[in-house]
Amino acid sequence: MADNTPPPNQWRTLDRDLRRLSSLEYATNAVARPMVGFGVSLAFMVLAGIGAALFFSVDGNNVIVVAAAIFGAYMALNIGANDVANNMGPAVGANALTLGGAIVIAALFESAGALLAGGDVVSTISKGIIDPQSVADTQIFIWAMMAALISSALWVNLATWVGAPVSTTHSVVGGVMGAGIAAAGFAAVNWPTMGTIAASWVISPVLGGAIAAAFLAFIKAKIIYQDDKIAAARRWVPVLIGIMVGAFSAYLALKGLKKIIKIDMGTALIIGVILGAVAYVVTAPLIHRQSEGLENRNKSLKVLFSIPLVISAALLSFAHGANDVANAVGPLAAIVHASEFGEFAGKVSIPTWVMVIGAFGISFGLVLFGPKLIRMVGSQITKLNPMRAYCVALSAAITVIVASWLGLPVSSTHIAVGGVFGVGFYREWHMERRIKKLGLSRRAAAADAGIEPLPEQERRRRKLVRRSHFMTIIAAWVITVPAAALLSGVIFLALNGVFG
Incomplete structure (x- = not known):
């Protein structure tokens, strides 16, 4: 009976061809993945335009709307894609949440x-710019x-x-300012308001970082050590x-809760104290039960902080949606x-269909393009x-309260990222x-801090915060308002020149 088994070199040829097909498939997927995001985004923008045509009908201005x-x-x-990452990034980086x-x-x-x-109700000119x-x-x-x-x-x-990660609110502020200058000159801009916003570039991240570092110091002193x-x-x-x-x-x-009832700062603080006390009474026995059987080491502590961290990330997202989205669709x-x-x-007043565009747009943007900034x-x-x-999330909420009390316009992006910087610089x-203080070797100190020990020369080069x-x-924060303003002024002159 004849042997129909292919010779060995024929198997090698087949394997080589299959590898080529696999490589081609991987390459195709890598190229197609960004195109999917682009296609879905384009479809959403087209649907938004169709929705505007259906819900808005005023002769002569339909095309503009x-x-x-x-x-x-x-x-x-x-x-x-950008702003929401600041709320979820810390929880993902701490492995309390998967990216999905x-x-x-x-x-x-x-x-x-x-x-x-x-x-x-939203200020259409971004808080009096x-x-x-x-x-x-x-x-x-x-x-x-x-x-x-x-x-x-x-x-x-x-x-x-x-x-x-940049502030979308500051981007809108810069855009409005630039268009206003191009349309009516520098006198059209409320410069004291712009000065206050410029001050918030420094105050937001520094305050957020200081509060996050303070809570981390407290946790180390009272729990970890x-x-x-x-x-x-x-x-x-x-x-x-x-x-x-x-x-x-x-x-x-x-x-x-602005849509339902207007609450002043004093009432809000009273509500916070009452609900905070209730949360303490409810969670104390739960934490006691959850901690039973845990080993006396730092790894066990991570278990106790994971669920509160997830809840805080969800609340940050809710608060961000309630505030910053309205500014963006202003x-x-x-x-x-x-x-x-x-x-x-x-x-x-913001029409419902406009808020729907904002709400669904941030969701699509997050799903399609958010992972990059979340990892960052x-x-x-x-x-x-x-x-x-947890310290970062906690500082974000407290910083906004303090800033509101002082009457300072702040950016949730600057606060959250400033909190991450604050934690990192405090660790350094x-x-x-x-x-x-202890006279430890650098290798022992690194191990004590939960850091992989490095050679002395490499340790001098590296820092716990990537410079x-x-x-x-920092550079992106500084140039956000002037860059958006310059771009907006050019676009306004082009639009007014072509269609004006």
Whole structure:
């Protein structure tokens, strides 16, 4: 009987061909993956335009509103890709949430915050950046808002591409300012307000970083460096959860319930204290039960902080959706109002369909493009664990409360990323301090801090906060307003020159 078995070299040829096919398949998938995100984004923007055409009908201005809705959808996508990462990054970096889980939670809570608690009135000129009376012609006002919308979206898109978390609110502020200057000169800008916003560039991250570092120092002193870590955790973790619940309750009462009832700072703080105390009473026995059987080491502490960290990330997303999304769709709402009534106003109501574009846009942007910035904030600036990430989330809520009390406009992006920097720089300072205080070798100190020991020369080169990311982010923050303003001014002149 004849042997039909192929010779060995024939098998080698087949294997080589299969490997080529596999390589081609992998290459095709790698190329196609970004195209899927681009295709879905384009489809969403087209649907936003169609929705605007269906829900808005004023003779002569339909085309303008449809175009504004498309750019509004583009802006919302960029918010999801950039801004939302700051809320979820620490939880993902600390391994309290998977990337997929973070995306699902953020999408749900951002949308819920925008649709349920989003302010129904927004300043169309971004908190008084320009004087509406200085832009006398309604058509010029529409082009100014259109330029602000396009420029801010383009700037946030560029920042996401280079891996820099920036403030979308500051991007809108810069866009409005630049369009206002191009339309009516420098006198149209409210410079004292701009000065306050510029001060917030420094105050937001420094305050957020200081509060996060202070809580990390407290956790180290009261829990991590105690002989009986579990007993210390039973005592203090419920207190920290109570502070978190109290801070978020006051924050949401102050910022997230504007549509239902207006609450002043004093009432919000009372609500926060009451709900914080309730949270302490409820969680104390739960933490005690959860800690039973845990070993007396730092790894066990991470278990106790994981669930509160997930809850805080969800609440941050809800609060962000309730506030920042309304600011982002403000220029779109201004265009809709001016097109419908033939006039402009300092404040307008946001139509439901405009808020829907903002809510769904951030969800799509997060799912399609958010992982890059989530990884950046969560793991590439400094190493985070649940305790450190919890400090970042807690500082974000407290900083907003303090800033609101002082009347300072702050950026949630700057606060959250500043909190990550604060935790990282505190770890650097703390390790050097322990070396001097205890006389430890650098290798022993690194091991004590949970860091892989490195040779002396490499240790001098490396820091616990990556300086390259630090400088990139700071530079992006500094140039956000002037870059968006310059871009907006150019776009306004082009629009007004072509269509004016």
